Amino acid sequence: MKTGDTLVRLRDLATVAFIAGLLTAFLVLPYALMGGLSVRAANRGFQSLPADLITPALPQGSVILAADGTKLATFYYENRVEVSIGQVAPIMRRAIVAIEDSRFYEHGALDVKGTIRAVIANVRAGGVIQGGSTLSQQYVKNALAEMADSPAERRSALEPTAGRKLRELRYAVGLEKKLTKDQILERYLNIAYFGDGAYGIEAAARHYFGVHAAALTLAQAATLAGIVRSPQTYNPHLHPKRGRERRDLVLNRMLELKVITPPESAAARSQPVHLRITKTPNGCVNSSAPFFCDYVQRDILGNPVFGKTLRQRRALLQRGGLQIHTTLEPKMQKAAQHAVDRHVPPKNSSGKAAAEVLIRPGTGEITAMGIDRKLGDSSKRGMMWVNLAADSDHGSSLGMQAGSTFKVFTLAEALRQDMPFGQKLFAPKEFLPTGFRDCAGHRVGDTTALGNAGDGEGGKDFSLMTGTWHSVNTFFLELERKVGLCETYKMATRLGMRKATGGKLQQYPSFTLGFNTVSPVRLAAAYAAFGARGKYCSPIAITGIGSPRGPVKVPSAGCHQAIDTDVADAVNHVLGGVLTKGTAKGNEIGRPAAGKTGTVDNFSSAWFAGYTPDMASAVWVGDPRGGYKHPLRDVCLGEGCFGQVYGADVPAPIWRDTMTEALQGVPEHGFTAPGGGFFRKGSGEEEDDKDKDKDKDKDKKHDAEKGDGKTDRDDDGLGPEFDWLFPP
Template structure:
């Protein structure tokens, strides 16, 4: 050996001896029982530190599940799935102990021999090949970092100071007294960071290899065990060569400790690094039902049921390890998404949008929520953050004017006041809204005349039935004046309607024409109440939540009988004709159904709300930039081009296609027949039949003057009569 090499080795040994001596002295100082004031003072200081650390509940990812158990989204502060000791492969436990604390099962909170050996081994290797801290101390360090409330506290928990090491050691002593070695190792495996955003061994196994921690093989276990010393340096995803070298070092250490055989070590070293990186998306953007997912997220973040303040609720969602069971049915979600995308393509040239919500009558369960956009940056075409289907507190939307879909509340109030199907009102061509009072008794209205430019025409009598079928504005204004604006308002609120901003509906004569801005989810829930024979349920998206600590309370739908079942049956009877003889004719779905079109003033948007006893839906079509500036005029959408869009032109076909697909395989149920008292003045269809007869007579009269008819040939006419079968 050359003189220079000898001197270098001596210097190395001297350095090792010095560092080992200093480290040993520092670690043993609290335990020194020799005389001397400074030692006793140091020991007193150590003993005065708290011995018990309340081990924190580790942040665990939460998952949102559809009604069939399929995953919709994951939320996390740290991507972690905590698992018990038995669900970690034994080879993984051995690997982490071998490389981080090989005498773990032999020593207490402090391992002087292991620490000295680690210092010497690391200096000789020129890199960190063994850990100096025990696994108990490492767990304490990570636990203190997890308990930090802010970045400064986290830095303090991790900074390399003597004070921190002393605190860790004191806590480690307490930890070793309270838990078994296996329990401590379980805690460590669940808290350790494995790089690439994976916290804990289960998340790491899923992330790097697409398997559970219980299924890790020797080579994969060694790879993961090698990462924790420096999660960036030894990350095999970022540095495959370095990661493999570190893996082999772990295998060598396991072999040295006789944890594995030479044959096992050789076979594992021969394995190439085969990663199957499985990203765990955080949030709703990549969900198969992104806007429904966002609705659920906002429900948890905004409802005091889940915490006193936003901070607590966010911590519950991102750290609580929740399993959130929801009402969404993938089959119905797909049906709704297909329909809105087909009729209003996400990147249509006119910039129009569509939103649809499905609600199950009698339960309030939201089974689908579809928008013809992706959840994301609203400045990009075909994307938006605002949930047009929801209220402001669940999606930032300020709502959209409801149009003629609100006429159903005036109809329901008229039937509640015992009006009959055959009751008639004259519908003028223009209506001056006077004689109205709100619920405070104030006169409301002005001298501006309202007309029938939307869905129907006036100028003669209509019954409750025919006025509804043709959606005649002036008829409903007359009807609202007759039954009372306040009473109509109360009917709407009994059925859950409120402004999308959360405020009360405004009361003006045009209330029945739907000037209030509402959300599709609320409208769908209101129409669902008719399908449930008057039983109203608040729309709900969550059926249950479980956490590691047990069940979490969730909001109730608060189902109750909002209106008499007989009134609901009568409404269903009238609205059934809208699909067969009224403004939505041609949008039948092959089973009993009812609904109402809605066209907002100046064609600023269009609606259709329809239902069966099994499912209700509300569809809105309009322009997110503002309907009055960008009306539904001269637009080309998925199914064609339109001079102007009525509720029957695009929203009703969306509803029809959705319901037809969504209800496949669902048993057909019909509506209950209304009581006979509603027919005391006839069916209400007589005027419709009379109008049709008058029109036919006029057509026949016109036809008699046309050349080429059979009655121009007497002989041919006699021949047809003579040989009539």
């Protein structure tokens, strides 16, 4: 601090008691007379006011960042980015001081000359026409307004009353005792409103001119300095003529004070006001990954970890200046988005939609979330607010029936019970769902027989391998009865499955056929656990949060060993054949992979869930308006027209194209071979090989992955009379 500044402050402090009464009288005279407040009372009020202002942390926007640091979105209550005084161009500092408080570095909290000049002008006018506030007082006024918890408190902080002026002056005196002039100026520049939604000098520089505050020129600085007196009146974007006149007034004042030279002033005045308006998007609509962004937003707004109330959590997001680091990988997001848009175009004539989620095994990290829609008004074609990939608490979706992708949990339970690959079970043409009990011990079932799909695969034995490859319904119903409905349910829940609405999965014999409504993100996480050799991790989108006050704790994925490694290895071995010999044949990706198709009753939707040791994905295709009213029948999508859509027709190719692009450059890893005990009754493949040699023409005709719309090796095969098993 300079010696001159110190002497000025000492003088102010020494005489403040003496001049408080006099200057307070002048300062508040117009207000006091109007409000019936005596000068003596005003002076007593001044002396009794607290001098220390607890300055607020200014509202700063938060930013959501992808895993590589690129910006996905910003959220703000006020568009503001705080900067230090050193990050503001010196000419900008001089311009604001020149027009708002030219004696700022000479006076203390109170500018005696300025105040008397304003009082005289106000008395002559019979009202308040001129302010005598210093930059310190202006900062105090803005700070008190920022601290307001309600509109009423904000109005009170800004209304022209004697009480407010006294409070501002008292706080300004305390402020000048604690901070240097540059510190006060820094705070003022960060809190001031520059119109057009720009709070603080950095946001204003970016908004009006597309530059940082440190790079402002003389003409730009004068333009911005002229706005703060009346942001609406002097906004050059809204009022170009007034904005330029105000800018020239600032330049004249700077010339008068010899802050700039005549040539500098003339050069700046000769320039038109060149604006380069740069809007700062607020929210997820314009994000490159809008539904993932919305997932992150809901993650914060819905989790008590980030605040006890919704209001607190919203304030943290919009005002907390957070840097939210996420799991999204742009390369994988692009791969998923390209695939869903290519196979199910956003504005397809049938109104169908697709959603895909990618999760890294062993971490729970959501690396991509692609939906063939834009985030926005659902009444407009190609747009919607509902996140079809997420649970209801992260996107309002009620979930979709999972179809045959749920058969994997029955398979996993059978392998957990040490059933070998070659174990044979008879799959009848029709299955009577009796002999089932839920986890409460209650009998559940029906006397109506359930059948296979129209390919006539029933009436013979299947092994664990062949029954899974061909997705035979009656085989899995028999397998579920053998291992237990409750045990199958427990296997699914161990792997994170729950209804998309957050409730528990319902337990009926058709559990294995996937009547429960779930989300792609949950299904992808479950399949990722197989890729991670049984290690389950809850889906996560946030890896860390930084704030001006330090790191914010974020929930972990809670990774744990949900099933034994040997069981996961065996599941991987079986599901690997689905891509090479089963319903998804033809969708291989050139590296070890496994997966399962799923076609829901009446073709109301179709799925594919697949994975490698490095990445897992779940794809859903259906109709957001309701699959039973708008089934996947007689539709034309990106890759062709279909009489009916199976899991292998559209979802599996989406998965294939996504994984092929997303895993480029990622080292290839294979699955661990299953233990020898699972082969004690053979490989389980022999009977299937014999059938293929015997019935090549039949298999070719009925192979579901061909998408010919004639048969369904993966359809659940239930007519409308069985809709009770698949409640909408």
